[in-house]
Amino acid sequence: MPEQRKSFHQELDEIRDDIVRLGALVSEFIPRGTEVLLSNDMKGAQALIEADDELDALSLRIEEQCYHVLALQQPMASDLRAIVTAVWLTGELERSGDLMVNVAKGARRIYGVTLDPRLRGLIERMSEESARLVKLALDAYSERNASLGVAIDDIDDALDALHGDYIEAIFESHATHDIGLQASVQLALIGRYYERIGDHAVNIGQRVQYMVTGWLPEQTGAARLKARALFETTEHEAIGFTPVVVASSEDEADS
């Protein structure tokens, strides 16, 4: 039996190492994709799109390994949360990688368009900021640091602000006829991809919090809903009125 537990923990360690590696691939993808975009590097764009396959393969492998552990070891408590978190994280990271592939494809669509220095600077900054968020989220994961995990939501505000500036800069650039409508739309989408990567990092942070503490932000809403239903029931009883149907939490969630 002890032998089996040991191999179980080894499996958990392997899953964690693979998640860290997947995260490293994603955080490398971000500056790489940005360079492709800013230097009009079509060869680099193709290479990045192909490199995403490696990311997909790794995330698939992690997921399979997680299911394998779930099925054969039936982990409990924190071990179970670690596995469930790993499955979630794989999805978040894989999606972030896809977003950088979208940036590379966007770079192909605006090939030949000259961007003014302000737009280029903002793209550089959004790229740095989103890569920083991903790295922080992975730091939180490897250190099992729930406080850092939760903080990423607030740290992400900087990226959201940059995204706002960036959209404004696109409008200005379009207004002065530096870039056409089509390029403007593509650029706005590209900005959105970076911003979404930040959101995925926030999700990772929250999942890390769940892994460590077993708590998710959504639980506040769920508890509020439950309290509201309870309050409505007791209030009606107090005034001597019993409603025929008391809304269940599922009903309310649907509405």
Added chain:
Amino acid sequence: MTPVLPVAIVVAVVTVVVTAVVTRYFSDRRFSVVSKWLGQRLEVDLPPPASGPEAAIAVIDRRLRAIEGGADLARAQVVRLQGALDGLDQAVLVIDGEGPVIDRNRAAEPFIEARHADALVGAAVAELVDAALQSGGATRTLELFGPPRRTVVVSTAPMPTEGGQVVVAVVEDITELRHLESVRTDFVANVSHELRTPVGAMSLLAETLQDAEDPEVVARLTGRIQAEAMRVSATIEDLLELSRLEGEASTEVATIFAADLITEAVDRIRPAADLAQCQLVIDGGPEGLALEGDHRQLLSALTNLVDNAVKYSDPGQSVEVVASASPGMVVLSVTDHGIGIPARDIDRVFERFYRVDQARSRTTGGTGLGLSIVRNVVTNHDGRVEIDSRLGEGSTFRLFFPQVRRVEDGSRGTQQ
């Protein structure tokens, strides 16, 4: 009187004697077995049991001391070898065929339980271990985007040992090497371009001039020839200046007030700044803030920076030239709000003839050597230079020089 007592006494005495003899016999026998075994284990000839345990103990003690001495030597050798490995820039890892890292040097530490880009290096090492065991060695080059951007070569080779097959992995960071290679090739290409273009232009213009009769055309062509000649002469002038700076450290050392230096540099550029409708804002910093060095070199470095700042600013923008003190250092900073430098070019702008934007540099002029001159001046003065730049937002160049003791002379170091 029955003879019970004497008989009992005799029996007791006999028993004691027999027991003593038997015990002695077995104890001797045991001693001889143990000493034979010890002799074999310690590879030493022990004296015969008859010479007593003291003699045997003395021999065993000598032998143990020799063994301890040997172990100390081996330990010292391990420490020495580990020290030598730790001194290497390359990361060296000795990995068991089964997976775990058995030995590693200091440079390899970042790759153990690594995160981010280092985790990818660690993963590459693990993958190449299998390759080394199967095919006897493997190499992979990793381009890491960081930041910082790095190029890393991972190579593995199997190493047979007594306990089975292990693999040696070496991780080498070749970023600097790659950088130097590109500097060299770019320099050769750029220097020939910078010198050949104006000469080629002059020769063409002169050829056209030969057949030109219209005085207006002649005037325009000679003007162009003059401009090209000036350009090539400026390039040669800067190249000479650069080789002078590289060849020697500052010779004429004097105490220079930061405020004076700033005023002088800004005065030189003011006409160009007025022409570009660029506002120059200066601040000489705390009174008496001074540095030591070659006045001509320092002025040339600061002038180059202010000149660049003005060139890359749009009309109406301001350029700030500020002196300040940081612990033990004088900081001269030049800030513009112009086009800025792309992040990937920041490390390269100090290279000779390096241009961020070839097209724009043609319109702004300049030899492409200004920042190389700045860097050489700073190095000659034991200082350093930092760039803080954002595309579309502007750049700040900071020169750090060792501060000389504050000179109590308010009249010279006044605020500008």
